[in-house]
Amino acid sequence: MSEQGRVVLVTGGSRGIGRAICLALAEPGGVVAFNHFDPDEQAAQATVAMLQAKGVKAEGRKFDVSDPAQVNEYIDHLVNAYGRLDVLVNNAGITQDALMVRMSLEQFERVLKVNLIGTFVCMQAAAKVMMKQRGGSIVNVASVVGQTGNVGQANYSASKAGVMALTKTGAKELAARGVRVNAVAPGFIETDMTAAIPEKVAAVMRANIPLGRSGLPEDVADVVAFLCSPAARYLTGQVLHVSGGLYM
Numbered sequence: 001m002s003e004q005g006r007v008v009l010v011t012g013g014s015r016g017i018g019r020a021i022c023l024a025l026a027e028p029g030g031v032v033a034f035n036h037f038d039p040d041e042q043a044a045q046a047t048v049a050m051l052q053a054k055g056v057k058a059e060g061r062k063f064d065v066s067d068p069a070q071v072n073e074y075i076d077h078l079v080n081a082y083g084r085l086d087v088l089v090n091n092a093g094i095t096q097d098a099l100m101v102r103m104s105l106e107q108f109e110r111v112l113k114v115n116l117i118g119t120f121v122c123m124q125a126a127a128k129v130m131m132k133q134r135g136g137s138i139v140n141v142a143s144v145v146g147q148t149g150n151v152g153q154a155n156y157s158a159s160k161a162g163v164m165a166l167t168k169t170g171a172k173e174l175a176a177r178g179v180r181v182n183a184v185a186p187g188f189i190e191t192d193m194t195a196a197i198p199e200k201v202a203a204v205m206r207a208n209i210p211l212g213r214s215g216l217p218e219d220v221a222d223v224v225a226f227l228c229s230p231a232a233r234y235l236t237g238q239v240l241h242v243s244g245g246l247y248m
């Protein structure tokens with residue numbers, strides 16, 4: 001995998017952690033593609049403009065990451081247009097919180113479908129390309145709650161535990177072809193996803209973080225960029241917690 005001109009795909013790249021990852025992986029001469037599932041194109045267009053300002057070719061497309069037909073079609077398009085795929089970051093994710101006794105099967109299934117099945121579908125499609133290339137890097141975005149569980153997040157925490165296991169299996173299956181698979185497990189990061197948390201609850205969460213503050217999308221993106229870089233050439237199958245010490 002060459003350092004210059006990498007072709008990168010980030011799922012859920014329109015805003016939040018995904019946008020920061022797109023920007024952290026932007027290098028002159030490279031390509032950063034992302035998808036999203038926002039109701040409108042506003043955030044996606046802003047991300048494309050930010051990427052172009054960094055001198056990369058950028059494109060964003062709206063489709064559901066758990067739809068195999070659209071995922072395969074988009075990865076085919078990238079390979080046809082740019083010749084290869086060097087990096088996949090599976091960042092797209094949703095929450096639909098409820099206490100377990102009140103959670104509907106639909107809530108459970110939808111979160112599993114986007115977070116876990118979506119990650120599997122993208123990994124599978126990208127792995128076929130990367131195995132042929134004999135090189136590539138996949139980073140999955142899990143969560144600390146995949147390790148710890150969390151009240152109100154039976155669906156989400158189970159999906160993220162699944163993402164961690166998928167990461168390790170992918171790492172074992174793809175290592176011989178030069179493809180590394182790792183994950184980050186963010187703690188409490190300031191994005192649209194956490195904006196709805198009442199300030200009282202957020203303050204308690206922050207008080208439990210040894211580094212004394214909630215995280216920024218860039219805190220996660222820098223670790224993803226490291227995992228995709230040659231500096232991480234001897235890392236695979238790892239889950240790096242990016243949580244200010246919340247989980248250790």
Ligand SMILES: NC(=O)c1ccc[n+]([C@@H]2O[C@H](COP(=O)([O-])OP(=O)(O)OC[C@H]3O[C@@H](n4cnc5c(N)ncnc54)[C@H](O)[C@@H]3O)[C@@H](O)[C@H]2O)c1
Binds near residue numbers: 185
């Ligand atoms: N914010 C946090 O505190 C936190 C903590 C741990 C893990 N995470 C994980 O980080 C990732 C990004 O979270 P965020 O806080 O930036 O969220 P966000 O809500 O700000 O952004 C989510 C992104 O995913 C996209 N997306 C949602 N559903 C999709 C679908 N079906 N298909 C394609 N794209 C879809 C959205 O369009 C958007 O681009 C998620 O996987 C999330 O679970 C976030």
